[in-house]
Amino acid sequence: MRKRRTAVVAVTAGLATISLGLSFTSAAGAAPEVAVANPGGLKLIKTKTSLLGKHYWYQQTFKGLPVIDGYYAKHVTKDGVVEVADGRDAVPANLDVSAKVQPAAATQSANAAVIARAARIAAPNKTIAPVPTATQGAAKLAVVGGPNARLVWAVTSHSSEGVSRSLVDADTGSVVESKVISDNVDGRGSVFDPNPVVSQKNEKLTDMNDKNQDALFVAQKNVVLRNLDGSGFLNGSYVNIKEGNGGLAQNKNNTFVYQRANNKFEQVMVYYHVNQAQEYIHQLGFTEANNESQDFSVDTIRDDNSFYDPETDMITMGDGGVDDAEDAEVIWHEYGHAIQDDIVPGFGESLQAGSIGEGFGDYWAVTMSVPVSKGFNLPCVMDWDATSYTSTEPHCLRRTDTGKTTDDIVGEVHDDGEIWSNALWDIHQALGRTKANKVILESTFFYDPDTSFAAAAQDTVQAARLLYGKAAAQQVTDAFKARKIL
Structure with a gap:
């Protein structure tokens, strides 16, 4: 859909001064521009070291809000070869990031979706699905990019299924997506x-x-x-x-x-x-x-x-x-x-x-x-x-x-x-x-x-x-x- 891997490029500078010389569609959907060591709208969230190099992971942001599943990764081998994985989504520059739906209402809608899903997978002799809970502050504003870009509340809920993340449209209150994300x-x-x-x-x-x-x-x-x-x-x-x-x-x-x-x-x-x-x-x-x-x-x-x-x-x-x-x-x-x-x-x-x-x-x-x-x-x-x-x-x-x-x-x-x-x-x-x-x-x-x-x-x-x-x-x-x- 939107994910793209870039070509490998060789660099001669140290890690602190790498210039990748790569182009991409910007987070705002503008014309391609040049990506540098820390492209605009990205937040470094993790640096990992493997056997043969270093790996830098960035969160894509838009007007200070995280873009759901938007990432940018830079893999730098010990001999100075760089590979970039560009997983950013285009977001319209004029997207309004002021929410009409309140976080409490978004949380209620998200928990209703989790209850409905839990009921579908409950054992045949169970008539009541456990009610999920969302802690205070679990609803956070975020952006969904791509062709259906929108502002959402990302709501984290806990239920018998584990941990779920639901995305609630911050303008209409409808649930865009709800899935189990726990894995431990x-x-x-x-x-x-x-x-x-x-x-x-x-x-x-x-x-x-x-x-x-x-x-x-x-x-x-x-x-x-x-x-x-x-x-x-x-x-x-x-x-x-x-x-x-x-x-x-x-x-x-x-x-x-x-x-x-x-x-x-x-x-x-x-x-x-x-x-x-x-x-x-x-x-x-x-x-x-x-x-x-x-x-x-x-x-x-x-x-x-x-x-x-x-x-x-x-x-x-x-x-x-x-x-x-x-x-x-x-x-x-x-x-x-x-x-x-x-x-x-x-x-x-x-x-x-x-x-x-x-x-x-x-x-x-x-x-x-x-x-x-x-x-x-x-x-x-x-x-x-x-x-x-x-x-x-x-x-x-x-x-x-x-x-x-x-x-x-x-x-x-x-x-x-x-x-x-x-x-x-x-x-x-x-x-x-x-x-x-x-x-x-x-x-x-x-x-x-x-x-x-x-x-x-x-x-x-x-x-x-x-x-x-x-x-x-x-x-x-x-x-x-x-x-x-x-």
């Missing part, structure tokens, strides 16, 4: 972490057709479900359980405790383990590696298979054999595909790129298991899921320590992926978990959709050199040479 409600759940074979160190466990078992009950772990949106469903900042066999898990108190025979148990598994993965990615310093609420369809196919669909950005978990979502390593593997597709749109266009995708997924499952596995069978991927289709112990779908090299390429992405996962696992062993994962994720941003083993390896070596120096780059190079990739 904590809930409670019960999960396997990462799966019962690992947590119980027991290779003899079997599925028994999804029955509850004492041996599996003791493998369940009570956990906090962070970043829920407060809707009473398993939806949050990083996960959206969109479909589920038997219906979606729902609890008004955000308590989701089930035994494994209940299909909703797998929904909790997905929510918890994907949230854990994205929080870890943030801890590493990455804020744009699938930083979204990833859609999942859980237990909705009878096959013993799960997959990521880049066309719909949906991960589907199957329930053949051991329900796939009972094994966190299956969840993490599929989430690995979503991470790479988000970073590199259309990733996996060549055979070797597809193999890299499968290898990364296996590696991601293993590295995510490190904090909770206590070293048990770490290179073994999907220990619990594999009990349904393997007879030898340990039960593994694949491994990240097979010793395969490019001499073993067979032209099948899962098999050839073991070459790549072995290289990544060797990097993990050489650099340690944190450094290795920073290098591996950073290098992914430089992949081509149809990259080769060799090209991706070179990107990884370069990321290691820039982040940690020549010694680290040599260790990464050695890992790829051992697999005959370089």
